[in-house]
Amino acid sequence: MENRQNAGGGLVLAGRYRLGDCIGKGGMGRVWRARDEVLHRVVAVKELTAGIYAAEADRVLLHARTQKEARAAARITHPNVVTVHDVLEHDGRPWIVMQYVEGRSLADEVKKSGKVPPLEAARIGLRVLGALGAAHAAGVLHRDVKPANVLLARDGSVLLTDFGIAAIDGDSTITRTGEIVGSIDYVAPERVRGADPGPACDLWSLGVTLYAALTGESPYRRTSPLDTMRAVVSEEPRHPAGVGPLGPIVMALLAKDPESRPPAAEAERLLSAAVTELESTGGVPGPDRPATAATVATRVISPDAAHGTGRSGGTGGLPAADDFLAADGFPGTGTGTGAGEASGTGRDTSPGGSASAPPPTPTAVAPTVLAS
Known part of the structure; x- marks a missing residue:
């Protein structure tokens, strides 16, 4: 993965989310198991890579959809809905930090x-x-x-x-x-x-x-x-x-x-x-x-x-x-x-x-x- 900071650890996003293993990937991007070094918990981080190769108008649309996903999930508090913890931007593309579900x-x-x-x-x-x-x-x-x-x-x-x-x-x-x-x-x-x-x-x-x-x-x-x-x-x-x-x-x-x-x-x-x-x-x-x-x-x-x-x-x-x-x-x-x-x-x-x-x-x- 690009921007690895050192051999002993993965990329750190927003000064707190240290990426570990890639646990999923597809047409839209990749998902990483990560550690929140502020709250000391495991989280899942969704990286939207599709925008890297998209035209500027489509990249703007993708970013808007990412923000909308975070807003939508933030409206809902329910034990059967995955919680979104954070949304951030790194390397010119959006990332979403979510509840990690083992299963x-x-x-x-x-x-x-x-x-x-x-x-x-x-x-x-x-x-x-x-x-x-x-x-x-x-x-x-x-x-x-x-x-x-x-x-x-x-x-x-x-x-x-x-x-x-x-x-x-x-x-x-x-x-x-x-x-x-x-x-x-x-x-x-x-x-x-x-x-x-x-x-x-x-x-x-x-x-x-x-x-x-x-x-x-x-x-x-x-x-x-x-x-x-x-x-x-x-x-x-x-x-x-x-x-x-x-x-x-x-x-x-x-x-x-x-x-x-x-x-x-x-x-x-x-x-x-x-x-x-x-x-x-x-x-x-x-x-x-x-x-x-x-x-x-x-x-x-x-x-x-x-x-x-x-x-x-x-x-x-x-x-x-x-x-x-x-x-x-x-x-x-x-x-x-x-x-x-x-x-x-x-x-x-x-x-x-x-x-x-x-x-x-x-x-x-x-x-x-x-x-x-």
């Missing part, structure tokens, strides 16, 4: 195990819902809920991380016209069609995350960004098998119409009931449940309805393929908050990321700004 991401867990048992998935979903509820109450939309951004700590806690593309009430937007940021197969259909995001968008992403955890694969991932967007907007996934009471809940969260998705409080009630039921059976899911009116409002998505509110320049109302660029996210932890064992390898840690699995998650970003 692994949900994406890593799915890659290792193939899928997550229904009881564990329901418990994880409840914790993420709690984090989203706190974020929404603080006026923050996460906009990038996915398995790589859900951390499973070794002490059993679950934390939501990476508010790098969050939307904050009262803040002006820093997303450029025609740009979608986030991992495309986790982006809600109304966002793909160009509508303003709302809390229901995060609940959709949670539904896709739970589906991926339960089945080992994203329900919408296809071989190209444009095909993935079409699937998000117009295709209905198969009902997940062998998941008992979780099936109808996940399908309810994946309703194409945001008004048809259960609000956070109702989703929490449904997941709590599922946890209680699964605990009573020792985690055995029992027979699958069909989606019913009690848990999901089904509707037929016609081509016109699916594509009629799209952005200009695309095919069938979708954004043009040139508006997107596949980019690696941070491996394992998503933001490198120390989800340890598999971090720092630079490999794909998304569900199904083996050689025989579907291609890595396409990430929707503008051509010169890598996000998510």
Whole structure:
């Protein structure tokens, strides 16, 4: 690493954060395990390297997003949200100092195990819902809920991380016209069609995350960004098998119409009931449940309805393929908050990321700004 001060120690940022091992890297940058020499604690430091090679306008945008990530996380105080301690600039690029989480991401867990048992998935979903509820109450939309951004700590806690593309009430937007940021197969259909995001968008992403955890694969991932967007907007996934009471809940969260998705409080009630039921059976899911009116409002998505509110320049109302660029996210932890064992390898840690699995998650970003 550049600017090493001496052989016995790493670069010291802001006179207090001494960098140690690199524990994650991806298209946006690197994440380091570090020591706060003032408070004598281990922290994670996120280094944004993408701006090094970007044009000046894109570098300014990246810095603005970094500041926004810190402001978004600072608004939220919740045990299931990773804490941001500090944001600083060094060598002309931003760095974020965060809570260090010892463990692994949900994406890593799915890659290792193939899928997550229904009881564990329901418990994880409840914790993420709690984090989203706190974020929404603080006026923050996460906009990038996915398995790589859900951390499973070794002490059993679950934390939501990476508010790098969050939307904050009262803040002006820093997303450029025609740009979608986030991992495309986790982006809600109304966002793909160009509508303003709302809390229901995060609940959709949670539904896709739970589906991926339960089945080992994203329900919408296809071989190209444009095909993935079409699937998000117009295709209905198969009902997940062998998941008992979780099936109808996940399908309810994946309703194409945001008004048809259960609000956070109702989703929490449904997941709590599922946890209680699964605990009573020792985690055995029992027979699958069909989606019913009690848990999901089904509707037929016609081509016109699916594509009629799209952005200009695309095919069938979708954004043009040139508006997107596949980019690696941070491996394992998503933001490198120390989800340890598999971090720092630079490999794909998304569900199904083996050689025989579907291609890595396409990430929707503008051509010169890598996000998510």
